[in-house]
Amino acid sequence: MSPNIEQVVNKTRLRLIPFMLMLYILAFLDRANIGFAKDSYQLATGLGDGAFALGAGIFFVAYAFLGVPANLLMRKFGARSWIGGTTLVWGLLSASMGYADTEWKFLLVRSLLGAAEAGFFPGMIYLTSQWFPQKSRAGIMGLFYMGAPLALTLGSPLSGALLEMHGFMGHPGWYWMFIIEGCLALAAGIATFCYLDNSPSEARFLSAEERELLSKTLEIEESTKSTSKISDAIRNWTVWHLAIIYMVIQISVYGLVFYLPSQVAALMGTNVGFTASLVTAIPWVAALFGTYYIPRYSDKTGERRNIAAMTLLLAGLGIGVSAFASPVAAIIALCFAAAGFIAVQPVFWTMPTGLLSGTALAAGIGFTNMFGAFGGFLAPNIKAQADIFFGNHLAGLLTLAVITVFGSVFIMMLPQKKAPKAVYSEA
Known part of the structure; x- marks a missing residue:
């Protein structure tokens, strides 16, 4: 019996999404684990709040500018080599954070880590567009995007437990956190070379009929899009609009991610450790x-x-309420905030992937991700400067909340365009 496209998509989903999810968990953990080490790391190295905010955000500088060329290089060299090599390099650099015991080392390693990860996330979004039809893409990317909350759900107690290895073999707990979590990424990079296929036409897990059906379905979709050159993406004002929205989303995300462990610990009246990390999850x-x-x-x-x-409005309201509420109510508000600013992203990414094709799509994803990286750089600095300017530790959170609410307004300014309705199989 001839396969149908729903069966092939489900088979592809079962093959690719768990592996992509695992890589994203490690990537997000390696960029965000500095938030768990914040207090003990600053105490051990003498790093000030301003320098920490700069180092947390400087990751996104090289990450921003290298996203477009990285995606074009992945299109040229193939997903297996590019994603595998990228994962190996960022794992090595993440582990080297264990030796970043001065301010200049901290800033240098964070900068290099951003450059190494520049090709990963936009590459994953582009890879998704090359393997899955448009009508199923938000749900597929939703499964992939679960990597961020999984990284912080599983990573919270893991990082908290590793921080409590303080003194083992004469090293502080943050040293072991960076070393062990970086080595996990190194192992994943090696596995990528064995597991990942470059395109549907080369998929070893599909039969010849299935490869042909999936490739043809995706080719027909691509033929309906009019933008296929790099210049088409840069000249398209909707792409610029989307890029600004994505920057606002990332300001919301990283304004909270880098400070959530210490914020929860303050609500509990304790230090960041295993117990506080469980509540942070x-x-x-x-x-x-x-x-x-x-x-x-x-x-x-x-x-x-x-x-x-x-969804983004929900995130903004959650961030704002968490600044004033009692500890229990603040945790509930943060639940709405986290659900909002993570869940909005897979829905968001259906917009540029439904608009562009070919090299324009690779460039457009990289370009939009570049603006998002600026948001990641701005977020901790906006929060820190707002706290200083207003002389109130709640000012930063409220500033982030206002920016996030404005982001939902920017989304409503986009032209309304519905996608074909998807029908999910339980297979």
Whole structure:
């Protein structure tokens, strides 16, 4: 019996998404684990709050500018070599953070880590567009995006436990956290060379008929898009609009990610350790549910813009309420915030991938991701400077909340365009 496209998509999803998810968990953990080490790392190295904010954000400088060329290089050399090599390099650099015991070493390693990771995330988004039809893409990317909350759900207790290895073999706990989590990425990079296929036409896990059906389906979709050159992406004002929205989303994400462990510990009246890290994981568990259900609902209804806007608004309101609420209510508000700013992203990425094709798509994803990286750089600095300017430790959170709410308004300014409705198989 001839295969149908739903069966092939499900088979491809089962093959690719768990592996892509594992890589994203490691990538997000390696860029965000500095938030868990913040207090003990600053105490051991004498790093000030301003220098920490700069180092947390400087990751995104090289990351921003290298996203477009990295995606074009992946298109040229293939996903297996590019993603595998990228993962090996960032794992090595993440582990080397264990030796970054001065301010200049901290800033240098964070900069290099950003450059190494520049090709990974936009490459994953581009890879998704090359393997899955448009009508199922939000749900597929929702599964991939579960890597961020999973990294912080599983990574919170892991990082907290590793921090409590303080003194083992004469090294502080943050040393072991960086070394062990970096080595996990090194192992994943080696596995990528064995596991990943470059394209549907080379897929070893599909039969010849399945490869042909999936490739033909994707080719027909691509032929309906009019933008296929790099210049088409740069000249398209909708791409610029989307890029600005994505920057705002990332300001929301990283404004909270880098400070959530210390914020939760302050609410509990304790230091960042295993117990506080377990509570820190609660908002990311909520984000897992949001990231699974909201994109799937978007696929089933074909609605993108309104769902994205309401989801981001939910995040902004959650951040704002967490600044004033009691400890229990603040944790609940942070659950809504985390669910909102993580779940909005897979819905968001259906917009540029539905607009562009070919090299324009590779460049457009890199370009949009570049603006998002600027958001990651700005986020900790906006929070730190707002706290200083207003002389209140709540000012930074409230500033992030206002920016996030404005982001939902920017989404509503996009033209309304529905996608075909997806029908999910339980296979």
